[in-house]
Amino acid sequence: VENVRLLDRLSSRKAALGTLYLTATHVIFVENGSETRKETWVLHSQISSIEKQATTATGCPLLIRCKNFQIMQLVIPQERDCHDVYISLIRLTRPVKYEELYCFSFNPKLDKEEREQGWKLVNLNDEYNRMGIPNNYWQISDVNRDYGVCDSYPTEVYVPKSATAHIIVGSSKFRSRRRFPALSYYCKDNNASICRSSQPLSGFSARCLEDEQMLQAIRKANPGSDFIYVVDTRPKLNAMANRAAGKGYENEDNYSNIKFQFIGIENIHVMRNSLQKMLEVCELKSPSMSDFLWGLENSGWLKHIKAIMDAGIFIAKAVAEEGVSVLVHCSDGWDRTAQVCSVASLLLDPYYRTMKGFMVLIEKDWVSFGHKFNHRYGNLDGDPKEISPVIDQFIECVWQLMEQFPCAFEFNERFLIHIQHHIYSCQFGNFLCNSQKERRELKIQERTYSLWAHLWKNRADYLNPLYRSDHSQTQGTLRPQMAPCNFLYKFWSGMYNRFEKGLHPRQSVTDYLMAVKEETQQLEEELEVLRERLVNLQKSQLTDNKVKSKQQDQSKQLGLSTSNNSLANTPQEYSNDLKSFPSRSPSQGDEEDSALILTQDNLKSSDPDLSANSDQESGVEDLSCRSPSGGGCLPSEDSGKDSDEALFLA
Amino acid sequence: MEFAELIKTPRADNVVLHRPFYLAVEGTLCLTGHHLIFSSRRQDNAEELWLLHSNIDSIEKRFVGSLGTIIIKCKDLRIIQLDIPGMEECLNIASSIEALSTLDSVTLMYPFFYRPMFEIVEDGWRSFLPDQEFELLSSVTDEWRLSCINKEFSVCPSYPPVVIVPKSIDDEALRKVAMFRHGSRFPVLSYYHKKNGMVMMRSSQPLTGTNGRRCKEDEKLINATLRPGKRGYIIDTRSLNVAQQARAKGGGFEQEAHYPQWRRIHKCIERFNILQESLIKLVEACNDQSHNMDRWLSKLEASNWLTHIKEILTAACLAAQCIDREGASVLVHGTEGTDSTLQVTSLAQIILDPRCRTIRGFESLVVREWLQAGHPFQQRCAQSAYSNSKQKWEAPVFLLFLDCVWQILRQFPCSFEFNEQFLIMLFEHTYASQFGTFLGNNENERSKLKLPQKTMSLWSWVNRSEELSKFQNPLFEANSLVIWPSVAPQSLQLWEGVFLRWNRPSKFLDEAHEEMISIIKYNKELQAKVNALRRQLAEMETDDRMQENL
Secondary structure, eight states, X not given: OOSEEEEETTEEEEEEEXXXXXXXXXXXXXXXXXXXXXXXXXXXXXXEEEEEOOOBTTBEEEEEXXXXXXXXXXXXXXXXXXXXXXXXXXXXTSOSSGGGSGXXXXXXXXXXXXXXXXXXXXXXXXXXXXXXXXXXXXXXXXXXXXXXXXXXXXXXXXXXXXXXXXXXXXXXXXBGGGOOOEEEEEOTTTOOEXXXXXXXXXXXXOOOHHHHHXXXXXXXXXXXXXXXXXXXOSOHHXXXXXXXXXXXXXXXXXXXXXXXXXXXXXXHHHHHHHHHHHHHHHHOSSOOHHHHHHHXXXXXXXXXXXXXXXXXXXXXXXXXXXXXXXXXXXXXXXXXXXXXXXXXXXXXXXXXXXXXXXXXXXXXXXXXXXXXXXHHHTSSSXXXXXXXXXXXXXXXXXXXXXXXXXXSOSBOHHHHHHHHHHHHHOOSSXXXXXXXXXXXXXXXXXXXXXXXXXXXXXXXXXXXXXXXXXXXXXXXXXXXXXXXXXXXXXXXXXXXXXXXXXXXXXXXXXXXXXHHHHHHHHHHHHHHHHHHHHHHHXXXXXXXXXXXXXXXXXXXXXXXXXXXXXXXXXXXXXXXXXXXXXXXXXXXXXXXXXXXXXXXXXXXXXXXXXXXXXXXXHHHHOSSOOOTTOOOOOSSOSSSOSOSSOOOOO | OOHHHHOSOOEEEEEEEEOTTSOOEEEEEEEOSSEEEEEEOOSSOOEXXXXXXXXXXXXXXXXXXXXXXXXXXXXXXXXXXXXXXXXXXXXXXXXHHHHHTTOOOGGGSGGGTOOOOSOOSSOGGGTSOHHHHHHHHHXXXXXXXXXXXXXXXXXXXXXXXXXXXXXXXXXXXXXXXXXXXXXXXOOEEEEEETTTTEEEEEXXXXXXXXXXXXOHHHHHHHHTTSOTTOOEEEEESSOHHHHHHHHHTTOOOOOTTTOTTEEEEEOOOOOHHHHHHHHHHHHHHHHOOOOOHHHHHHHHHHHOHHHHHHHHHHHHHHHHHHHHTSOOEEEEEOSSSSSHHHHHHHHHHHHHOGGGGSHHHHHHHHIIIIIITTOOHHHHTSOOTTOOOOOTTOOOHHHHHHHHHHHHHHHSTTSOSBOHHHHHHHHHHHHSOSSSTTOSSSHHHHHHTTHHHHSOOHHHHHTSHHHHHHHBOTTOOOOOSOOOOOOSGGGOOOOHHHHSTTTSOOHHHHHHHHHHHHHHXXXXXXXXXXXXXXXXXXXXXXXXXXXHHO
């Protein structure tokens, strides 16, 4: 469709004219005119909603909202075209079969071996070995070999040595969806462990001997402690309501030596609505400070993030400081349980704060234990009530920790943002389906590529320059401040307003330091070369050998290649609110014109700047657009598609 | 007056000091004329706390049996608690502190007694003189002149003795204009934008009153800054409503009919007690110990502090935009022209002028646009967030300005030569200091108090390399461009370095800062090494060649 206008969300006056293309996988908008022919690519799988708005004089507006928080506003001249686009997109963004997803057609031009290598990057058996398992207390169990006991669990499950197959199967029958207690994390320093399960089917009075034995076995696997914590991550009221349905929580009287604890994290529906409310605030056109803060508070989002963190902190403390094992569950044990176990692991073990370790952590607590990626992130057309930003919240918890412990993580914010992006993009096979069983049936590893290999290949872009493996923050357990430090939890504009570059700091400390470190490395190498030359030269002078040095070229000038300072900026519309502060005195009719002149002139003068500079900025910062120099932080592949997503520049 | 009279109990032993994030320590408390000194001589870590009485904002006392507790709340927002055994001692100490922290005579303040322990390399009182500033200006334009009309502070008591005005306007006209402006603050040059020759002026409101008085000289004066056929902008820092109401009290705003070449834009920046209330609420929220996440954001919102930040920044950006993008001259004023006006003019300069983003340039800006421009520091900074005095003239105007600078610094972390600590240091010294720089309300008062002769300037201390190193931003790379900050709510943050300074653990952030410094330091060392080697090699090679040529 030609002559489509792409609107700037912050300013209705900034619009780009161009052509809209629909392909099997992408929506592509190509700008007319400018030499660069700026392109905006949006994956169909990223689109969360399409809204057709009332036709105006200029055309028919189409609003596309994406799961990675991008918003695209298009105006299509012909109502008929608009309708066609709308109908096509509706169909394209609601695939019904996995085979329709992008990862099955995505081809990064790697050979078979490279693909297999990619899938081998993260290996959970290695991970349990790293924890020191199997050992005297824990072993691998093949009870779930053919998914016979629990179809949402992996085939290989780690359980206490004293838990026989009989106990496991018995226990599984007493747990929702047969998700019996299994090991998530083991602390080899003190034998304390984190186990996870679903809720027991206790109803008001039911009990199960095998389940009680199972918990007993977990306790015994930690000889240093005479009890275990059982943490129910639901609000007490929710757990009690479940009893009426024959589910519920452990009765302390029936289980010997447990301490039962509720930690109220709300359910997926509350979280979905909370995100929705927060995004509405982010979408406000020019919110006042009060609108924004009030809306943020009202959404409850940060409160939920804090609840998850507090649960993680509680468990990490129990394991690290008290040396007590913990069993965590919620209802089904695949949402809140995954959040809380992975936050606790992250706090406890510095390995998970490395790039590789973080991949392992997601693979362990989310992918292998049957977090329902397909349902939660709406990859296939499904029940909208199943959708919820569960892993988004975990990713934000990590970011909040990064803000509090700037030296503790090997990776940077961009790494988190790219992972979030690909959980929705369906470009890689890692997060397809709802369980390991489904993925195996689909032969994901043979037919798609692994995200981890892709991220690993580009790891230089994701390094936190402040990370040093010998730094004190990278050792041992992280101990974040607990309440009352509510103010430590901040709005993450880098994620939720990710595509509005104008809102972000114009210079990035991370990128600056990365550039400095890169230069430092080059300097180190050059120093080596120079020293060698010096030695050679001295030698040659001694022997009177006159060697004409042609190495001059080598000593190239090393200026900071990515100096950010060249970026100029353009003012925002500070005078936007001119209208709300009527500057017009009754006698003066054309005052408003002047207000208009002010902004329009400004626009004309600043527009070229904007595009040029934004490119520069984005080269280092932006996920979505590749700067001419190849900023190199693209999630997309070398398949010739330069920008996988949008060049949606505020 | 002898301070000794006020000190009833000069010393108490076995006092326990409590501070957040530190273990309680036992030690000895001493009171002197200007300081509260707590020292613990514990074998493992002896430590001393020196607190200026003038830094104390409020003091509370409590008793449990004969153990007295004094809670001291400081103007820099820190709160400490002292447990003092003995009811009488405790009462004596509390009342002494109360008396000493509320001395009403300026000349009893510490700067008049302070004897510096460092060598004075440069007298800060003479570091930033108007003549130097004018010299810089004369090198780029000859349209302006230095007027000594206010030599004896006779025309405008809150202006400095010399001001920069358009060359075409003589002193006689200035006198007439002064009569037409509130507090005689006639329009003077605030900033000259080299890039396009546009200027920013500041003044107070015109005294048009209800009957629309006009002053031809005033019109002539501000028109003198316009290029032929060009328009200028008047940024009134009050809402139109407030400006209209001001007419009833003899004030007002420039009527379009009399200033046809000027467009007036009203921005609404709050003043006085509204700001002070906002600060009090914000600090209260930051100190809230409740565990409830709900309350925090709504309290932050209710304080309106960030709203004020947004308004001030927006007005400053607008002024800068008019000058740089519209190529128009700007006049900024509110009512008196001593508060919101200065916030706008000084922030606009930080946006426009790279020089103001250097340490020296920023100091010069503070001197020009705040001290010499007659911001009444002594009145505004008499009390801070914990005091109950609630005087109309108390207001965190300068703190808001520093906060705005911090917001810009956060968005452009590589464009400032100074760091956050520099701004925090300035905040502290405006409220309590051993230096005389921020005493008095204007140059007139300062000269009457003979501050340059009797006290030490803050700049004499700061501008020594030992101190400067603490305030330098390791990421700084001179950026000659105009920097446009974002004023969207998502882009503005609470200034934790000031408001959460005493209630959050800063260890991990400090470590990150150190790491940053060491990364850059190592890089510079390597660079130096490489350069040295290169030079050595080059020399050897030329030697070589010379030998070859022989």
